[in-house]
Ligand SMILES: C[S@@+](CC[C@H](N)C(=O)[O-])C[C@H]1O[C@@H](n2cnc3c(N)ncnc32)[C@H](O)[C@@H]1O
């Protein structure tokens with residue numbers, strides 16, 4: 562049975578802090594995935610960008626990626642039970658959690674779609 | 680217990696076919712909601728726009744709302760059991776369903792967040 566994050570996670574989409582908003586937008590469309598993890602030169606998680614943030618760039622005329630990323634990222638780990646991950650999403654009104662290892666590197670992504678009906 | 684769409688639906692965010700992409704983007708940010716139902720002059724559902732589609736406008740340099748709306752909308756009704764609504768989202772890889780009445784007017788919205796842990 563699938564009870565932990567590692568059982569249902571999928572590959573994370575990752576961009577760099579210095580990427581352009583347009584590049585991140587293209588990545589979201591190419592990968593058909595709303596959530597993009599943002600890393601630094603050491604591969605450490607530094608933020609998250611979703612299509613909601615890209616939409617804010619349009620609504621508020623922002624030009625630089627760092628102006629629209631969310632820096633306090635709510636994350637999960639391979640060994641987290643999936644009902645805990647689901648609760649994290651629900652209480653924070655979000656749909657995705659980057660999966661990180663103990664070094665805060667990104668090793669996957671879990672979204673509400675994987676959690677539905679589980 | 681909450682078993683039907685009408686028990687957990689929330690208010691729909693609605694824009695018109697002739698609205699601008701920028702206006703729809705602003706509405707998404709103001710309402711903190713990714714899904715916007717698009718209606719015509721008669722109040723009939725004509726499409727859906729999400730922040731994913733706004734992101735596509737950036738990625739593909741689209742300028743007009745009609746170029747980015749999804750016209751074939753997957754919908755639900757007040758009386759649909761919520762596990763059926765959840766399945767519709769999962770098989771279609773989507774996170775929201777407009778709730779419509781028998782005249783195809785929009786009377787609410789249900790998203791994957793309401794479905795988590797139910
Ligand atoms: C609060 S949600 C509200 C709209 C809708 N529920 C959604 O999921 O997009 C939108 C914001 O959540 C942020 N966000 C998404 N996933 C996140 C995560 N795992 N940790 C922190 N913030 C996150 C995004 O960067 C975006 O600014």
Ligand SMILES: C[S@@+](CC[C@H](N)C(=O)[O-])C[C@H]1O[C@@H](n2cnc3c(N)ncnc32)[C@H](O)[C@@H]1O
Nearest residue numbers: 593727729731749751752753772773774775776
């Ligand atoms: C297939 S999803 C893929 C990305 C991600 N799963 C999401 O929910 O945004 C993105 C597309 O689904 C469309 N969409 C969202 N809700 C829909 C619905 N209820 N009926 C039809 N299309 C919908 C959006 O217009 C958007 O073009």
